Amino acid sequence: SEFHLIALVFYQANTLRPYLNTVRHTLDASLCLRNFPSQTVERHNKPEVEVQSSKELLLNPVMICRNEQEKCLIESSINSVRVSIAIKQADEIESILCHKFTSFLMQRSEQFIVMRRKPAKGYDLSFLVTHMHLERMWKHKLIDFLIEFMEDIDKEISGMKIAINARARIIASEYVKQFCP
């Protein structure tokens, strides 16, 4: 079973690069946005992927799955793209950590500029990239940021889980020392 564990970890690591590469190439194609004034309200300029008022301005959503739990949904339109990610939550602790961590981030979404305050349905975190963002920021750097974010969030949550377990062990052993000197 030790062998099993190593093989599983190796396999998981093997799917990360192709997964992120696929997401990168899809984003590179989807993020071909333009300044597109609203067809429905005069003098307005709205992200069409959020408003969804004109079907001809939307592209087919693309879902990229690493496994049943980890996936990425990319919905594009003529002037905006919504990227939603579902983060790996293997057990209850990871689930609680993920929920708390993502709500911490989403409360501060203005700092991230492209982050959405609420995730799309069925996902843990969403980003909204509009034409205005691409005018101010370099496209390849924005894609780098999104890919690194997806990579790092898994590492952060695993790190937090390890820290919790270590802390719990230390506290428990200190407590028991009172009774067994």
Add this chain to the structure above:
Amino acid sequence: QTMQSFHQIVPPSVGISCHAWNHTGEMLALCPGSNELYIYENCHHSDPNKWIKAHVLKEHDMLISGISWSDRNNKIVTCSHDRNAFVWKYDSSTNQWVPTLCVLRIDRAATYVQWSPDGAKFAVGSSNKTIPVCYLDSSQSSDWYVSRIIKRHKSTVVKLAWHPNSQILATVSSDRRCRIISATMNEIDRNADSGPFASHVPFGEVYPNGEILCNSWANAVDWNSSGSLLAVASHDSTIQIVDCTSNCQILHTIMYNSLPLNEIRFVGEEGIVGVGHDMEPLLFSSAGSGKWAMKSKIDSESLNSPAKRGSANSVTKVASARAMFQAKTSRGEDSANATQSSFKTTHRNVITHLQVRPNNSSYQISTTGPDGLIVFWEIGSLGLNVGSMSIR
């Protein structure tokens, strides 16, 4: 080898939404991503820093989305997201550009504007799914521009291109279609000219078989100089070449391996140059084989030549280490060559606009975009049969 030169004419934080040259190439009109129109003079000077920003015109309320400068009557027409268009006429006695209102009758943004080649009318693309075609009405005591509306479209009209006979419009829209529509107006045109088509069609109607379907949003369109061929670029990285002399048959569909284009122009009868999300001009040609295909990317191939890469080896270790840490803190890049490798192109953002620069020596195009750069490309040196260029 292509020669290119570039100039940071407005800061990158501002960007350029559109630009246009006057008929000699001595004056440049551009919009710096705002509601203002800048007019530069002295543009024949080889040093762009010596160009003079002679006029700043503020009449629009919102972003100016299109500028067209007629080479027949020297008038500038601008259209904006505020649903208006103005025609600017130069008054030499006061050295001012005087605006005239145009009654477009649209209640959404205007996206694009173009004078007809004869300078008698102009057409405006709009988010209202219509195209007002405007002409000067001098019957009242003061001059103003009135319009006749072309409908037919199911979504925003993104761009349009006039046929050389000034009576046919090719339009592209986000409803994934290119349409060839008659703009023959009895008030203006003396003789109805159907161009490459057999018989003429009334104003606002689509010519037979003149609706070309694309797989994605139709982004750009251009006629060749004789008005027989039409090229349509769409968002699925495809260019369709349509032969209007033989019932709008699609001669070729070029499927190229890069990102979508925003603007295309015929270069003579055998070449097309396209600009868009690859941040550099792409060249398509039918020279030699008679079959259209993508020939080359004009920018990154020359920048990646071995001569340029070799110069990095002569930098000392300390200097390169310092540069690496500096790049890491200021720009988040992790190698000394990062700037060179992160931008293989001159433009740093998508190219949104292309114009032919009137220049008596060679065929030059100017490209602009949200990075605030204006870049000039010598297309004439690429060995294509440039023939007679029409300035649009």
